[in-house]
Amino acid sequence: MSPRSRESRLHVLSVLVENKAGVLARVAGLFSRRGFNISSLAVAPTDEGERFSRITIVVDVDAAPLEQVVHQLDKLVNVVEISELAPADAVQGELLLATVEAGPAERSQVIELVGVFGGEVVDVGTSQLTVMLAGRPDQLDSFERLLEGYRVAGLQRTGRVALPKLGASSPRLSQVG
Amino acid sequence: MELTGAQALIKSLEMEGVEVMFGLPGGAILPVYDPIIDSSIRHVLVRHEQGAGHMAEGYAMVTGRPGVAMVTSGPGATNIVTPLSNAYMDSTPLVVVSGQVSTASIGTDAFQECDITGVTMGITKHNWLVKDPADIPRVVAEAFHVATTGRPGPVLVDVPKDVANGRMEWYWPESVDLPGYRPVTVGDPEAVRRAAELIRAARRPVIYAGGGILKARAADVLRALADRTGIPVVTTLMARGAFPDSHPQCLGMPGMHGNYTAVTAMQRSDLLIALGTRFDDRVTGNVARFAPEAKVVHVDIDPAELGKVRRPDVGIAGDCRLVIEELLEALAATGQHARADGSAAGGEAGFGDLAPWWDQLHRWQEQFPLHYEPTEGPPIKPQMVIETLREQTGEDTIVVAGVGQHQMWASQYWRFEHPYTWVNSGGAGTMGFAVPAAVGAKVGRPDRTVWAIDGDGCFQMTAQELVTASAERIPVKIAILNNAYLGMVRQWQEMFYGERYSEVYLSPDLPDYVKWAEAMGCVGMRVESPDEVLPAIEKANSIDDRPVVVDFRTDAFEKVYPMVPAGASNDDIVVHPAHDGRAR
Ligand SMILES: Cc1ncc(C[n+]2csc(CCOP(=O)(O)OP(=O)(O)O)c2C)c(N)n1
Numbered sequence A: 001m002s003p004r005s006r007e008s009r010l011h012v013l014s015v016l017v018e019n020k021a022g023v024l025a026r027v028a029g030l031f032s033r034r035g036f037n038i039s040s041l042a043v044a045p046t047d048e049g050e051r052f053s054r055i056t057i058v059v060d061v062d063a064a065p066l067e068q069v070v071h072q073l074d075k076l077v078n079v080v081e082i083s084e085l086a087p088a089d090a091v092q093g094e095l096l097l098a099t100v101e102a103g104p105a106e107r108s109q110v111i112e113l114v115g116v117f118g119g120e121v122v123d124v125g126t127s128q129l130t131v132m133l134a135g136r137p138d139q140l141d142s143f144e145r146l147l148e149g150y151r152v153a154g155l156q157r158t159g160r161v162a163l164p165k166l167g168a169s170s171p172r173l174s175q176v177g
Numbered sequence B: 001m002e003l004t005g006a007q008a009l010i011k012s013l014e015m016e017g018v019e020v021m022f023g024l025p026g027g028a029i030l031p032v033y034d035p036i037i038d039s040s041i042r043h044v045l046v047r048h049e050q051g052a053g054h055m056a057e058g059y060a061m062v063t064g065r066p067g068v069a070m071v072t073s074g075p076g077a078t079n080i081v082t083p084l085s086n087a088y089m090d091s092t093p094l095v096v097v098s099g100q101v102s103t104a105s106i107g108t109d110a111f112q113e114c115d116i117t118g119v120t121m122g123i124t125k126h127n128w129l130v131k132d133p134a135d136i137p138r139v140v141a142e143a144f145h146v147a148t149t150g151r152p153g154p155v156l157v158d159v160p161k162d163v164a165n166g167r168m169e170w171y172w173p174e175s176v177d178l179p180g181y182r183p184v185t186v187g188d189p190e191a192v193r194r195a196a197e198l199i200r201a202a203r204r205p206v207i208y209a210g211g212g213i214l215k216a217r218a219a220d221v222l223r224a225l226a227d228r229t230g231i232p233v234v235t236t237l238m239a240r241g242a243f244p245d246s247h248p249q250c251l252g253m254p255g256m257h258g259n260y261t262a263v264t265a266m267q268r269s270d271l272l273i274a275l276g277t278r279f280d281d282r283v284t285g286n287v288a289r290f291a292p293e294a295k296v297v298h299v300d301i302d303p304a305e306l307g308k309v310r311r312p313d314v315g316i317a318g319d320c321r322l323v324i325e326e327l328l329e330a331l332a333a334t335g336q337h338a339r340a341d342g343s344a345a346g347g348e349a350g351f352g353d354l355a356p357w358w359d360q361l362h363r364w365q366e367q368f369p370l371h372y373e374p375t376e377g378p379p380i381k382p383q384m385v386i387e388t389l390r391e392q393t394g395e396d397t398i399v400v401a402g403v404g405q406h407q408m409w410a411s412q413y414w415r416f417e418h419p420y421t422w423v424n425s426g427g428a429g430t431m432g433f434a435v436p437a438a439v440g441a442k443v444g445r446p447d448r449t450v451w452a453i454d455g456d457g458c459f460q461m462t463a464q465e466l467v468t469a470s471a472e473r474i475p476v477k478i479a480i481l482n483n484a485y486l487g488m489v490r491q492w493q494e495m496f497y498g499e500r501y502s503e504v505y506l507s508p509d510l511p512d513y514v515k516w517a518e519a520m521g522c523v524g525m526r527v528e529s530p531d532e533v534l535p536a537i538e539k540a541n542s543i544d545d546r547p548v549v550v551d552f553r554t555d556a557f558e559k560v561y562p563m564v565p566a567g568a569s570n571d572d573i574v575v576h577p578a579h580d581g582r583a584r
């Protein structure tokens, strides 16, 4: 599948949940039960008291079946609110860590590349570098492609987090009858 | 006041108004069984936990109150998984309390440990694993609230043994605080207004009434809507009794084994008014070819049902009773008057003329009534047993069915006049439902006669609960339509697998149902020819101090008609061979 058509099938759901044991399994279960693949998922508490958490789910699916999953999600007792964030209406961010094989010859190239993307070197070994990069998911994609010229020993992305753009009105799906 | 978790649990159930619970004890739930001795709650000791679950369902379906069951951990809990799934499919309010191994042992494969909250996640409305005795009253209050409000359904509360043994300071929560749980109730007035407009304009409308009418206790307002509009009503398998079969506008049951007129009326309709129903595949047949010309007004308390199968022209999320009341007001506001004679309704100002539609419906009813060929001698026709039973018992009799041919004949040939007189397993189609559900129904409505119409296959799955019924003096009556086969499967093999019968023969007399009934403390009877049917039923009806089982030897080769083959369009409905070739 071309990157473009894949991106158009990607939907970002922002789900506010009560921070209760098992809530993640309940949410994830609704997707897996319908055979949908969660492409990334990020979760963390939203408030001091840790009563609520926000789960950001990126799922690769057509709009029609997604609507049904959203309705089913909304029925979960611990789910408080669901919004779908259309990419145009959302600010999205993601974190990437990568350990790159970089001997003395390549080290400065890698450091430069990371610098261009506004990332930083967080660990240095004799023949390896670990770099960290935060940014929009498409920036991370570009960086990952450029790393293809090097030997990458390990790479981990966090999955996206997202919030609505200021002034943009994403529908609160949980409020749609 | 300091209580143990176990005492708090029982006291919480009392606070919720629980009068009876069904269950069976074991290691992990032992602490909770102790305070039952001192409780006002009646506990019915079942012989298998599946029985406890179905009893609680039968109880809930006839009373409208949540059914309560209690089981131990591990196998006790897994034995009640089928009833939970059944109740989930049929939206029956159920609260199941399960024991669990002590919190410190969870995850260690301790004796009789099972992750029952994980197992039941997809078949409960919600479930809870209680980790602190102080949480018990709150969780019980939440559990009953979730089970009974919105779209009702089963919930499970898993209580580790150390939580039951632990101590807590008693309290009872004033209200529940569930920020993510807000069931809708009233419908959007603008949508209701648009629905009223569609109803006014329709020429071939059908009210498609589902089980939600019964959950919403909306049978009387459904009647008012039908009377006012003159529109025909079909009642799904889950809605039998929600609208009286004797009403001239009642077309009866649609679906795979629905009658020709109900099925075809929906198929030719220009407006389906779907009330508390979910366009189940057994009703729609091939969805792509279902009711192709119909606009759809869909009312359901569960917003997820709107558009799940068929996109409605007007979808209204709301409680059926409240929305129908709003609809009646909206119709009145547009100058619509009551139509006294539903069967010939039509013609009032601003309203579509339904007379041609009714002419068509009546022609179908004349051409394709339900039909079977009675016999003089053995074997007995199963439909004849049901007709005789119906004539011999009051119209407030509660009828419970298993799953199979007998269930379909019961739904077709009984005449339902009142809501909450029909108890069956619809969405899940759980064989073995009838005996325990009948016991639960009788516990809930001891004033009523409860007849289960069961299959020989089904009966063998849960018959042991008649021991419970005898021991607890719960006098249910069971009519086994003994065709010596897993009849419904046999019918499919005959019709769709070239009469290659694979693993469907059961034998008429192994087991000996009369001896088995007697061994379980019941009166047992065997009926082999049509002329014995009436006296046997009269005798069964005269017995009120113990359960009765009647083994009716019925025709093994009788088939359920009409039938829409699985996956076929409702247009391709197969009628009784005697009606083949009649003009459609
Ligand atoms: C627990 C379970 N297992 C299997 C089935 C599949 N099934 C549906 S109807 C049926 C036959 C039921 O036989 P019986 O109780 O004798 O009723 P009959 O159809 O003969 O009236 C079977 C096996 C089911 N619905 N439930």
Ligand SMILES: [Mg+2]
Pocket (backbone or CB within 6 Å): B455, B456, B457, B481, B482, B483, B484, B485, B486, B487
């Ligand atoms: Mg049978």
